[in-house]
Amino acid sequence: MTLSQTIFADWDVSPTIVAFSTTRLGGLSESPFASFNLATHVGDDSQRVASNRALLKEQLPQQLEWQWLDQVHGDDVAVVNKAGATLTADAILTTSSNLVCCVQAADCLPLFVAAVDGTEVAVIHAGWKGLASGVIENTISRMSTSTSSLAVFLGPAIGSCHFEVGAQVRNYFLAASGSPSLVPAMEACFVCSKNPGKYMADLYAIARLKLSALGIDKISGGAYCTHCDDDKFFSYRRDGVTGRMLNAIYIEA
């Protein structure tokens, strides 16, 4: 595994902020986790996962501390100033330097959030449930930086080309839109599928809509579909039993 196999956030923030998403390339795990799986909860051999994590750590500054999450598709935010045991939450926020905030995903949307001046960072794991129930809003509300000084990079997630959902999911989002004025824009994030009663949902568009509503206009990323790109990404929707990519952000001391 080399850092050249990793996708770094391409955004206009302080150069002291490092944010990246790993791909499935360059690890030691075997099918169906081939090869750079970083998750311990998916059935992969734990020694291989440990070796994969070690490969990544070797290539980054040794003084970094790593905070991992037990993700539950909820909307809780872990605010940390020192790395510790695995926490149950779907987002991590810190103002400490050298503290790597980690979420894992394989289709769910990872969002990197940073104060453009480099003082505060967060990473969010947004599955559709967390996205609908407010994991983005909760995370932003815990940040001390004003929304006009925040930037967001959208990491690799399943694209609207492959994320088919039922009417129930769409209705859940519409009901949770917040303000009635947002409903038409939310409806536009769901396009009728070729299958009757189904919709193709655009997680990136939903996230952009929610971020804009919060007053965040520096939004980039969102160019990948994890389901389409079998060579580069794990996809839960495509493969069921599979690995997870890591999405990590930290402030360099």
Ligand SMILES: [Zn+2]
């Ligand atoms: Zn696709």
